[in-house]
Amino acid sequence: LPLIDISPFLTWKASPDSRAHIAAHLAAACRTHGAFYLTGHGIPRATTSHLLSLARRFFLENSPAEKAQIARQAPGAGDEDGVRGYQARGGDVVGRRRSWREVVDVYREGGGGAADGLLEGRERWPERHEEMREAVEGYVGRVRGVGRAVVRAMGVALGLGVGVGVLEGGTEGAWVLRLVGYPSLPEEGEENGEDEKEGDGDDGEQYSCDAHTDYGCVTLLLADATAAALQVQLKDGTWIDANPIDDAYIVTIGDIMERWTNGVWQSTTHRVIHRGDTYRVNVPFFFEPALDAVIRPLDACIKASGEPPKYGKIVYRDHLFAKMKGNF
């Protein structure tokens, strides 16, 4: 996968030439690979490694009962909104398969404005997870800035001059942060004593996380050093390992970006097959449009695609809530 240094979009001092240079690389990366390594993001290594190690400790050092204290609840139970919190292995479904992983989902607070209270909840970090709450909040403050820089660069890459509509109108975008823990997949044929469908596809293959595209705008993956786990599908259908590079994010394109670009950039199909001995930890950050953003193919992209608009108009909130209700 290509390497993109985003630093010219994070400082006022960068020359227009340096930005144009990066934007040209970015355009090629998004069109041909749909994923890239992001360097020059400016988030200290201490911040990212602290968050990864807290996530690892959360998954490995808490009992199931302790984790269940922040388990996802049905919408409407207390002030729960049915999307935040912990899901044990087997709870999370991607594609047609149960994932072989445990997750904690953290959403921006502030309400979704849905009649049924979806996204109206608050984060619940029990006292003993205070350090985690602080680390997540501090990290989100920084990684959102990187997300903004990426979409600003994408706007330039698409010839729009501004950030692909994400920041239009000054409305603050939505976001989701996920802490993910991957135990190693069981050996082939090994009896795991549980629901045999778990992690097990129709084709007999096992996946830690089945092939999918992310539903939002762009995803910034902060992963530990585990190699041979995440795979990205190239446009010709072949799968390649997207192994982590020290201090770089792996960025993938989501469905919203495909709609905005009228398919000039297609959302990235990816999956996880983790057979290594170690417990893998990953913290994807999903950088999203504002909930009230109206998403339709952008005029410049319709022109560039040389095709009529392929996607209708949607409001991001409706798109997101439909995904949430279908458990993605």
Ligand SMILES: O=C(O)CCC(=O)C(=O)O
């Ligand atoms: O664990 C990974 O590397 C990817 C996770 C992922 O694709 C997701 O949670 O959407």
Ligand SMILES: [Fe+2]
């Ligand atoms: Fe994903």
